[in-house]
Amino acid sequence: MWRLYNVYEKIINMKSILLLVCGVFVLNFVPMSRLMAIQPEVMADSVKTVKLTGKVVDVETGEAIPLSTILVKELGWGSVCDTExxxxxxxxxNRKATLTVRSVGYETREVDVAPGTISGLVVKLKKSLLNLDEVVITGTRTEKVISEAPVMTRVVSAEELQRNDYESMMDVLEYNIPGLRFNVDPRGNNIQIQGLENSYILILVDGERLSQTPGGPIDFERLSTSNIKRIEILKGAASALYGSSAMGMVVNIITDSPKRSLEGWAKVRYSKFNDLQLDAGIGLAHKGFFSQTLFRRNSTDGYDLTPETPQSYTMNPSHDMNIEEKVGWNNERxxxxxxxxxxxxEIKNPPKxxxxxxxxxxxxxxxxxxxxAFGEENKLYAVYYGDFYxxxxxxxxIDLADSTNATSHEQTVRLTDIYSPLKNVEIVGGVEWNWTRNYNKMQYGKEQTVRKVNDANVFVQVDWQILPELDLVGGFRYTHHSVFGDAYTPKVNLMYAPGSFKFRAGYSRGFKAPGLTELYSDFNMGSVSHNIGNPDLKPEYSNYVSVSAEYTYNGRLSASVEGYQNTIKDKINSFIIDVEDPAPGQLGAEMHYANVEAVRIRGVEGTLTYYPMKQLLLRGTYAYTDARDRETDLQLSGNAKHALxxxxxxxxKLxxxxxxVSLSGRWTSKKLSQSKSTETDDSGQEIEVIRERTKPAYSLWKLVAQYTPWQKKFMRLTLTGGIQNLFDYTDTKHYTTYDAGRRFFGSVIFRF
Known part of the structure; x- marks a missing residue:
């Protein structure tokens, strides 16, 4: 702890030095006329105020927009509209005031209020098609309008989630992140993207990481899509903000909280294989207090892509239930x-x-x-989070009591301070402790069943709006890991936004400690292999560089392209060794883990969103990925170079x-699996031979129709029907996908 304190003290001193250097730079290199435009207006604490009343309405319909947020720029405080x-x-x-008015789905507007105005103000907002005023937090850990975020962030809005009535959270991610796929094996549902798997993709809920199952994957069935405010997707290394494992991608699922005196929903969804989802929630908010109760239950008979072996299913029958309670209170500070x-x-066995x-x-x-909030310049956040599986x-x-065979515990304590010494400078700093404790009856061998790791972290980030169109963000994290010692992960991002264009560039260093399975495993994974961990593994480091350009036009067209390179040093790979004469009770194959010298992943991703008219949305995303082992120059196993x-x-209106009506599709090119070996040719010379085993390209499509036959104020009844896997694609030969084929579904949801 004393060592951690010394490091934190050094960072505080560095923060002061950085501010001084920034001040000197500004005074010497930024024209004074530009600087004055971005300086804060200083007001005395004793400034006199008066109540201003008004209303926020839709510019086209004149209908009230409830729960809009109002911020007084000169004072730094705000308010929220009521339900009317x-x-x-x-x-x-007796002074001019500027109000910043925001509402989800509308363009942000700034309104000048003339001195002496105290009532009758009507603010008219225009609907936003591109949602460029959506607020995001993942890229910087602070609230940023997405169009002003220096780190490119992809957002899946609540409206998109509700309109497409996704089957599960896995369905959401596959249809919104090109190239991402879920593969089924004895460990569960495993993510794969850009040649990387679960441990390189950080899944957060409200900024906190979820615990993994003993095999490694996250159980996505525990996540409901009905109470999601938005999903933020961040490509590339983000270890400076989120620590270990944030090397390939961060997915942050932001949940919603009640804002009205009484609100909620009830939903029923049914589809093939007797898949039944029951989802409900109720919440209230009154004078700063809010409470929300959520309930969700899923059940399915499972399905089998290999009917010739009825003893085992592709997806076993299961049922699950989730209950959540959230309470809170807030005032101005x-x-x-x-x-x-x-x-x-509970995952059951097939009937046979x-x-x-x-x-x-x-x-x-x-x-x-x-x-x-300590004044208008300083905010302190403290959080404890525990996830126990x-x-x-x-x-x-046989008549035996249930036996606990595995546990996975993740706990986090974090203190974060957000300090704004100037209107155009924001500093985020904090300390974080993470504990992981896993128990496994069989995974770590016969002698030891519990494994623990922890890490202590100090992080700092400076966000400097140098000019209205130029934003610079820099930061780093110091990590002390209980097994691997010290790690340092810096980052820097720059955004230049002239007019309708936005240019971003960034560098970030990633850090990933080997997982407990990779270090200490000693067990048979079904009848596949004997898994043997490697306690001599080294941690992985990555260097991620990206550049991007974005263009928006007339509020109806948005186009972006991003190029990146992610170089991972000492990447941990698993490999199979055939055992010629296995000992009694042992399998004929062993899975081992080892560091490879380096992996290089290069790619380009482009997105086009276009509204030819307000009622019609067209969106396409293409991703190209070249993921290679630099030592062998072979593609990483399972990588698909192209995805759309x-x-x-x-x-x-009907x-x-x-x-x-929505039509969604996703296409993935062939999945590569290459191996290199040395063979002797006919002349007796040794030659290198590359063998390539591929899985064919495929596409899946989904059609959804939705209708709201009844609506009154906040109450509405919505009916949804659709077809999952429209063209009935299955693959029982290569298992490019484990999708069950065409299935019709329908749902009814009532919101109030």
Whole structure:
């Protein structure tokens, strides 16, 4: 702890030096006329204010826009409209005030209020098609309008989630992140993108990481799509902000909280294989206090792509249930929030299955956070987060009590300070502790069943708006890992935004400690192989560089292209060794882990979003990925070089009620798997031979129709119907996808 304190003290001193250097730079190199335009207006604490009342409405329909946010730029404080779009807010007496008005789905507007105005102000907002005023937090850990974020962030909005009625969170990610796929194996549902797997992709909920199952994957069935405010997707290394494992991609699922005195929903969704989803939530908000209760239950009969072996299914029958409670209180300067969730899941055997056991699991998640503003320049955040996963073995054929066979515990404590010494400078600094404790009855061998690691972190980031169109962000993290010692991960991002263009460039260093399975495993993975860990593994480091350009036109067209290179040093690879004479009880194959010298991943990603008319959306995303082992110059196993996602949505009125039709598709090129070996040719000379085993390209399509036959104020009834896997594609030969084929689905949701 004393060592950590010394490091933190050094960073505080460095922060002061950095501010001094920045000040000298500004005074000497930035023209004074430009500098004055971005300096804060200093106001005395004793400034006199008066209440201003008004209303926020839709510019086209004149209807009130409830729950819009109003910020007084000169004072730094704000307010929220009521359910009728009305607001009351303090503004300076006898001075001009500028209000910044925001609402989800509308363009942000700044309104000048003339001195002496105290009532009758009507603010008219225009609907935003491209959602460029959406607020994101993942790229900088601070709130940024997406069009002003120096780190390129892809957002999946709540509207997109509800309109497409996705089957699961896995369905959401596959249709919105080109090249991302889920592969099924004995460990569970495994993510793969750009040749990288689960451990390189950080999944967060409200900024906190989820615990993994004992095999490595995250159980995505525990996540509901009904209470999501938005999903933020960040490509590349983000270890400076999020620590170990944030090397390939960060997915941050932002949940919503109630804002009205009473609100909620109830949903039923049904599809093939007796898939049934029940989802409900109720919340209230009154005088700063809010409470929300969520309930979700899923069940399925499972499915089998190999009917010739009815003893085993591709996806086993299962049912699960999740209950969550969230409470909080906030006033102008303080916000307190606590939440707890309980997730229960049971995966059963097929009706003709012969296994004497099956699995049952329980997740318990707890979170408590405190946010307090010390004046207008300083905010302090404190959070505790714990995610506790337990898996039990259920004995079917003999009368034995359930046995806990594995647990995975993740805990985090973080203190974050956001300090704004100037209007155009924002500093984020903090300390973070992470604990991981895993118990496994079989995975770590016979002698030791518990493994622990922890890390202590100090991080700092400076966001400097040098000019209105030029933003510079720099930061770094110091990590002390209990097994691998010290690590340093810097980052820097720059955005230049002249007019309708935005140019971004960035560099970030990633750090990933080997997982407990890679270090200490000693078990048989089904009948596949004997997994043997390697305690001599070294941590992985990466250098990620990216450049991008973005263009928007007339609020209807947005086009972006990004190029990147991610170089990973000492990447951990698994490989199979055939055992000629296995010992009794051992398998004929062993899986080992080793560091490879370097992996280089290069790629280009382009996105085009276009509204030829307000009712019609066209969006396409293309990703090219070249992922190579630099030592052998072979493609990383399972990499697909090309991927394309496409969505078109037509919205309109039918019998004066809202309706929409969406068609979504995703195409993935052939998946590569290369190996190099030395053979002797006919002349007796040794030659290198590269063997390539590929899985064919494929595409999956989804059609969704949605209609709202009844709506009154905040109450609405919405009907959804659609076809998953429209063209009935399955692959029982290569298993390019484990999709079950064409299936119709329907849902009914009532919101109030």
């Amino acid at each position: 779009g009305k607001f009351k807010i303090d503004v300076p007496v 303080t916000k307190v929030m606590a939440s707890a969730s309980f997730y229960w899941n 299955g012969e296994s004497p056991t099956h699995y049952r699991s329980l997740n318990k998640t707890f979170r408590a956070s405190l946010e307090h 337990t898996r039990k073995t259920v004995y079917d054929l 996602n496409f969505t078109t949505t037509l919205r309109g 019998l004066k009620r809202d309706g929409s």
